[in-house]
Amino acid sequence: MWNVHSRFLARTVWVRNGEVDLAYRALNRVLNNEEVFKTARLWERYEKPFRKRGRLCYEKAHEIYNNEMERKIKFLMRKNRANPWPWN
Amino acid sequence: MLNHLFSRFVPLSITTIQQSLRTLSFTSIQYKRSHTDIREGTVREVNLHPENIQTPLSIDVDKYYGGSGQVRETDFEKLIGDTNNPEVPQMKYEDLPIVHMKCTRNNTIVDVSDCTGQQIFRTSCGVVGFHNAKKGTTTAAQAVGIHMGNNLSRRNMKHVRVVVKGTGPGRLMAIKGLQLAGIDIVTITDNTSIPTLHVGLQRPKKMRRV
Numbered sequence: 001m002w003n004v005h006s007r008f009l010a011r012t013v014w015v016r017n018g019e020v021d022l023a024y025r026a027l028n029r030v031l032n033n034e035e036v037f038k039t040a041r042l043w044e045r046y047e048k049p050f051r052k053r054g055r056l057c058y059e060k061a062h063e064i065y066n067n068e069m070e071r072k073i074k075f076l077m078r079k080n081r082a083n084p085w086p087w088n
Numbered sequence: 089m090l091n092h093l094f095s096r097f098v099p100l101s102i103t104t105i106q107q108s109l110r111t112l113s114f115t116s117i118q119y120k121r122s123h124t125d126i127r128e129g130t131v132r133e134v135n136l137h138p139e140n141i142q143t144p145l146s147i148d149v150d151k152y153y154g155g156s157g158q159v160r161e162t163d164f165e166k167l168i169g170d171t172n173n174p175e176v177p178q179m180k181y182e183d184l185p186i187v188h189m190k191c192t193r194n195n196t197i198v199d200v201s202d203c204t205g206q207q208i209f210r211t212s213c214g215v216v217g218f219h220n221a222k223k224g225t226t227t228a229a230q231a232v233g234i235h236m237g238n239n240l241s242r243r244n245m246k247h248v249r250v251v252v253k254g255t256g257p258g259r260l261m262a263i264k265g266l267q268l269a270g271i272d273i274v275t276i277t278d279n280t281s282i283p284t285l286h287v288g289l290q291r292p293k294k295m296r297r298v
Binding site: 003013018024031046 | 163164181182249251254255260263264267272273274275276277278279280281282283291292293294295296
């Protein structure tokens with residue numbers, strides 16, 4: 001492993017049993033989790049500061065909304081329990 | 089920030105029970121990415137498949153990465169080659185040829201080089217016979233992969249490692265084309281260029297407005 005060029009140690013995926021599709025999908029999943037494609041797309045063209053500010057505001061608001069919605073759904077799912085008075 | 093605000097209002101001079109109740113009511117809301125189970129706190133919070141619990145010592149690495157592809161230290165020391173052919177010696181991973189694929193929005197270019205880095209062969213969508221806008225499609229990428237695969241098998245290079253660069257339509261189909269031509273792909277690496285912030289960074293072009 002130490003003789004291999006460092007370029008091939010990171011961001012590599014081994015193809016097992018000739019299944020190229022699964023390997024490619026695993027690689028894409030890891031790269032998406034680390035937001036590699038997102039940054040590459042952002043840096044393709046210059047993003048002016050006013051657009052960058054707007055994008056960051058939107059992302060923060062989106063995250064807060066998602067978290068609050070998850071909390072609400074978790075809370076409401078507590079109604080999904082066995083009926084304590086089944087004879088009624 | 090909200091955590092800090094709430095924690096300041098905890099009173100100190102009260103009995104222990106009242107104090108614990110007060111701290112409960114003033115606990116802070118934490119804004120974080122919550123990946124907790126939706127069934128928490130319900131009666132139906134039953135683990136239906138307890139055998140699939142993975143402790144840190146017994147993690148199934150292939151499953152964690154969705155089936156296949158996780159690299160282990162011992163993989164790079166394996167010898168790669170045909171086990172049926174005893175005459176042809178098996179190669180180390182470092183001596184395999186490299187196939188570079190540059191996948192842009194309008195084209196896919198494929199290069200083959202030695203383990204040292206010397207270029208052997210090169211194709212693109214234009215060589216295969218596509219023109220203009222049709223070069224930036226998946227079918228053209230597959231044709232390039234097949235063309236490259238035929239050339240490689242003619243030169244007796246059946247085991248190959250692939251390096252992909254860029255986001256484009258030909259990212260997957262070029263690899264599939266290679267596979268269709270009968271080449272054994274050992275690894276897939278990704279080499280998309282992510283510009284890092286440093287002093288000499290050149291500003292990219294301005295946005296395209298159409």
